Amino acid sequence: MMRIPFPTMKYPLIAILRGLKPEETQAVVGTLIEAGFTAIEIPLNSPDPFRSIETAVKMAPDGCLIGAGTVLTTAQVEQLDSVGGKLMVSPNVDPEVISLAAAKGMVTMPGVLTPTEALLAAKAGATGLKFFPASVLGPSGISAIRAILPPDLEIAAVGGVSDTNFGDYAKIGIRSFGLGSSLYKAGMDAAEVGKRARITISAYDAVYGA
Template sequence: MTMKEWFARCPLIAILRGVRPDEVVEVCAALERAGVAIVEVPMNSPEPLVSIGKLAATFGDRLLIGAGTVMTPDQVREVAGVGGQLLVTPHADPELVRTAKGLGMMAAPGFFTPAEAFSLLRAGADAIKLFPAEAANPATIKAVRAILPPGTLVVPVGGVSVENIPAWTEAGAAGFGIGSSIYKPGDTPEIVEKKARALVAAVNAL
C-alpha cells in the first residue's frame, strides 16, 4: 500500500512516545480496535526496537508499524531489521529518507520550511511532517501546499487534537501525527482506545 492508501484507511499516525515493551501490544490492539492503522514508536522510548519488533510481528500484516525520532542511518537499518516499515523524523535529513527508501520502507520526515520540504521530496519522501505544528498554524500548510507538487501529503504533528483537526483538514492536511492526545505514559489500553475512538470519529466526520 502507498502512504496515500494508508491515510485513506485512517489518516492518524499514533505516536506512542514512552511506551514500554511489556504494554505495547495491548496498547496497539486498543488502537486497532478504534480504527487506527499507522503506529509509530519513537526511538527515545524505553527499548524502542523491542517494542517495534513486537508490533511488527503481531500487527505487521495489517497495520503500518514504524519508528519516530529517528536520527541516524544506523537507526533506520535497525528499525528495518526488526520489521519496521515506516520512518518518521523530527527534522529534515534527506540521507535518512534515502536510507529508508533503499530498505523498502516508507518515509515521513519532518520539515518546517519550503526549502526543507523540497529537499525531502527530492530524496523520495512519501509524506512530509510539519513539525512542530503548534509553532505554525493551518495557514502554513495552505501556503506551502500551493508551491509543492500536486498530491504532496503534508502531515501536521504537534498539538493536533479533536478540536483543531477540522481546521487543519480544511487547510489541506493529508493526515495527522497524534502524540499525547492518543497516548501518554501511564495510559491504560482502555484509555487509549477511548481517546483513539474520539479522534477517529473527528476525522470520519469531515
C-alpha cells in the same frame, strides 16, 4: 531517487506512542488497531523501542504501518529494518537517512517547518512531510508552503493537533495527522488509550465523513 507511496488508509492517522514500554505494547497497540488506527509510530527515545516495534510488527494485521519516530541515523534505519518496521519518521531532514529508508521499502515522513526543508525532503525522495510543530505554522502556514510542493507528496500535520481541530486542517485539504499526547502519554493504560482513540476516530468521521 526512489519515493515509496503513502498507503491508502481509511484513517491516515499516525499514533505516536512516545514512552511506550515493551511490556505495554501488545495491549496499547491492540486497542488502537481495534479502534481503527492502522499506523503506529514508536519514537526511538522510548524505553527499548526496537523491542516494542518488533512486538507491534508481529501482532499487527496486514495493511498496518508500523515503525519508528525520532530516527536520526542510518544505523537506526538499519535496526528498524531488522525488526520489520516499514515507517520511518524523523524530526529533521537528513537526505542520507531518507534515501536509505526508501531503499528498504519504508514509508518516510521527515519533519519540516520551512519551504527550504520541505523541498529538500521532497528532493531526497520522502513519501510525505510531517509539518511540525503544526500549531506554530497553523493551517494557513502549511497551505502557503504546500503551494510550492510536488502534488503527490503526503502532507501530515503533527504537534498541537487533536480531535478538536481536525476541521481547521480539513479546510486546506489536509487529511493526515500524527497524534501524540492527545492520544497517548507514557504510563497510560490501554483502556484510556482505547477511549481516546475512539473519540479521535469519531471526530475524524464527523469532519471527513465515515
